[in-house]
Amino acid sequence: xxxxxxxxxxxxxxxxxxxxxxxxxxxxxxxxxxxxxxxxxxxxxxxxxxxxxxxxxxxxxxxxxxxxxxxxxxxxxxxxxxxxxxxxxxxxxxxxxxxxxxxxxxxxxxxxxxxxxxxxxxxxxxxxxxxxxxxxxxxxxxxxxxxxxxxxxxxxxxxxxxxxxxxxxxxxxxxxxxxxxxxxxxxxxxxxxxxxxxxxxxxxxxxxxxxxx
Amino acid sequence: xxxxxxxxxxxxxxxxxxxxxxxxxxxxxxxxxxxxxxxxxxxxxxxxxxxxxxxxxxxxxxxxxxxxxxxxxxxxxxxxxxxxxxxxxxxxxxxxxxxxxxxxxxxxxxxxxxxxxxxxxxxxxxxxxxxxxxxxxxxxxxxxxxxxxxxxxxxxxxxxxxxxxxxxxxxxxxxxxxxxxxxxxxxxxxxxxxxxxxxxxxxxxxxxxxxxx
Numbered sequence: 001x002x003x004x005x006x007x008x009x010x011x012x013x014x015x016x017x018x019x020x021x022x023x024x025x026x027x028x029x030x031x032x033x034x035x036x037x038x039x040x041x042x043x044x045x046x047x048x049x050x051x052x053x054x055x056x057x058x059x060x061x062x063x064x065x066x067x068x069x070x071x072x073x074x075x076x077x078x079x080x081x082x083x084x085x086x087x088x089x090x091x092x093x094x095x096x097x098x099x100x101x102x103x104x105x106x107x108x109x110x111x112x113x114x115x116x117x118x119x120x121x122x123x124x125x126x127x128x129x130x131x132x133x134x135x136x137x138x139x140x141x142x143x144x145x146x147x148x149x150x151x152x153x154x155x156x157x158x159x160x161x162x163x164x165x166x167x168x169x170x171x172x173x174x175x176x177x178x179x180x181x182x183x184x185x186x187x188x189x190x191x192x193x194x195x196x197x198x199x200x201x202x203x204x205x206x207x208x209x210x211x212x213x
Numbered sequence: 214x215x216x217x218x219x220x221x222x223x224x225x226x227x228x229x230x231x232x233x234x235x236x237x238x239x240x241x242x243x244x245x246x247x248x249x250x251x252x253x254x255x256x257x258x259x260x261x262x263x264x265x266x267x268x269x270x271x272x273x274x275x276x277x278x279x280x281x282x283x284x285x286x287x288x289x290x291x292x293x294x295x296x297x298x299x300x301x302x303x304x305x306x307x308x309x310x311x312x313x314x315x316x317x318x319x320x321x322x323x324x325x326x327x328x329x330x331x332x333x334x335x336x337x338x339x340x341x342x343x344x345x346x347x348x349x350x351x352x353x354x355x356x357x358x359x360x361x362x363x364x365x366x367x368x369x370x371x372x373x374x375x376x377x378x379x380x381x382x383x384x385x386x387x388x389x390x391x392x393x394x395x396x397x398x399x400x401x402x403x404x405x406x407x408x409x410x411x412x413x414x415x416x417x418x419x420x421x422x423x424x425x426x
Contacts, residue, residue, distance in 0.1 A: 012383070012406065012422075013397035014227040170225070172385070174422050178402020184226035189391020193225065198413035205411050207418060209225075209387050 002139050006149040006156045007065055007169025008183060009034035009204075015180035016153045026077070026094070033175045037204040038062060047100050058201035065169060070145025071138040072101055073131075075155040076109040079124060092116060093124065101150075104141040106134045108155055131158050153183050161187045163213065168193070170207040215352050219362040219369045220278055220382025221396060222247035222417075228393035229366045239290070239307070246388045250417040251275060260313050271414035278382060283358025284351040285314055286344075288368040289322040292337060305329060306337065314363075317354040319347045321368055344371050366396050374400045376426065381406070383420040 008016045011034060018028030027035070038044050042053035043062050080093030093099070098119040105124050108131065116124040127134040138147040149156050149165070159165050192212035199206040221229045224247060231241030240248070251257050255266030256275050293306030306312070311332040320339050329337040340347040351360040362369050362378070372378050405425035412419040 012420075013395075013401065172420075174406040174408045174420070176397055176401045176404050176406065178397075178399045182226075184389055184391075186391045188226065188389045191389050193387040193389065195387045195413075195416060195418065198411065198418050200408075200411035203408060205408065205418065205420060207225075207385075207387070 002070070002142050002144055003146045003166040004135065004149065004159065004164055005065075005069075005146055005167040005169065006159065006165055007171065008151065008153070008156065009038070009171040009173055010183060011173055011175050011177045011180075013176045013178065014182050014184060015177045016183045017181040018177050019179040021181070028177075028180050030175070030177045031180070033177075034171075034173050037171065037173065037201055049098075056202055057199055058204060058206065061169075061171075061199055061201065061206045065148070068146045069103065069148040070142030071103055072105045072148050072150045073134050073138050073155065073159075074105060074107055074150045075152050076107055076111075078151040078155070079105075079107045079109075092118065095122075098122075104138070105150075106138045106141075108134055131155075131162060131164070135159075135164060153181050156183060157185070157187060160191060160211075163191075163211070165211055168209045168211070170209065171201075172205045172207060173203065215283070215355050215357055216359045216379035217348065217362065217372065217377055218278075218282075218359055218380040218382065219372065219378055220384065221364065221366070221369065222251070222384040222386055223396060224386055224388050224390045224393075226389045226391065227395050227397060228390045229396045230394040231390050232392040234394070241390075241393050243388065243390045244393065246390075247384075247386050250384065250386065250414055262311075269415055270412055271417060271419065274382075274384075274412055274414065274419045278361070281359045282316065282361040283355030284316055285318045285361050285363045286347050286351050286368065286372075287318060287320055287363045288365045289320055289324075291364040291368070292318075292320045292322075305331065308335075311335075317351070318363075319351045319354075321347055344368075344375060344377070348372075348377060366394050369396060370398070370400060373404060373424075376404075376424070378424055381422045381424070383422065385418045385420060386416065 010016050018031035021028040040054050042055050043059050045053040099122040102121040107124050107126050109126050112128050113126040193209045194212050196210050197208040223229050231244035234241040253267050255268050256272050258266040312335040315334040318337050320337055322339050325341050326339040406422045407425050409423050410421035
């Protein structure tokens with residue numbers, strides 16, 4: 001059965017992005033520290049057209065996350081934010097002509113727009129009918145594989161609160177940002193979780209959790 | 214060199230105690246979930262005069278924490294809170310006649326009081342001169358072993374913010390309390406940490422971190 005999963009890097013004090021996010025700095029102040037473990041990996045660099053990089057205990061975690069997914073759901077900011085409806089701002093997102101997703105991506109938005117087919121197998125489909133409709137489309141497109149929520153935190157929170165997420169991956173990074181965007185807030189209180197795997201990587205701890213209903 | 218360490222159980226959303234703490238429920242609502250991993254251990258039960266219990270990957274973590282310490286610092290609430298100065302409230306704390314500490318304990322308080330010597334090697338000394346004075350006394354009493362901060366979070370935060378803590382142990386429990394007492398807040402932003410060990414226990418992940426100056 002196709003599952004819905006979400007994974008994110010998180011600081012030890014619970015932030016998935018730093019404070020003062022902006023178009024220029026979508027990760028917020030200090031937010032890049034959360035992703036250092038992954039951008040150093042040879043596997044991540046390969047997927048982003050770069051050479052070199054490291055192979056370590058985090059590599060298998062990264063590979064597993066990507067191998068299992070057949071489609072992706074993301075928020076509009078993750079696709080590439082920007083003010084106003086699409087008609088006034090027809091850009092193609094943060095990701096360039098050849099995005100690193102290589103699979104169908106469903107973008108939650110309030111502004112309808114025609115699908116965008118880019119190089120390398122990435123198609124962006126814009127969904128205005130809410131999280132349930134997006135999940136239905138994404139499951140169909142995943143063709144038996146899992147659906148991955150790929151950010152941002154607001155999208156993940158909605159799916160979590162609706163009880164639709166099966167697996168959560170937390171890449172816990174030992175930094176203290178002090179402020180920023182939390183994944184877990186009072187809307188997540190009482191969501192039951194079971195710890196199913198823990199992997200120690202260099203400068204990061206990978207936790208795999210399953211929701212318990 | 215004698216080091217200062219603090220360890221605590223913490224929920225995945227960053228709380229070391231649940232909301233609505235009271236004299237009747239010092240752990241706050243849901244707070245007991247944070248300590249389930251430890252009270253199930255045979256080693257913890259032995260130290261608290263109980264039989265049975267489990268031996269698992271968390272046992273060594275628990276034993277290491279206790280073996281290395283020669284003295285303890287705690288806040289007044291951890292000793293056994295209560296309204297008013299001691300003279301009006303001369304009780305002996307939460308811990309009974311034979312507390313589970315078996316070493317010198319230094320209690321931070323604003324209310325001076327004579328030391329309290331109980332069974333099993335536990336003496337409570339009440340320190341009114343602040344965290345620096347308490348650490349000095351505790352180091353002397355530890356006789357070359359480490360000094361452990363044993364709660365509550367407010368005491369640990371003060372030592373952290375003063376840059377006096379050498380090692381932090383986080384027993385991360387996959388529950389979401391939604392509210393309560395945080396160990397890390399904006400006062401901890403920017404404290405440098407290095408992840409030195411990760412141990413997967415049943416229903417808990419034990420992180421050992423060192424502060425970087």
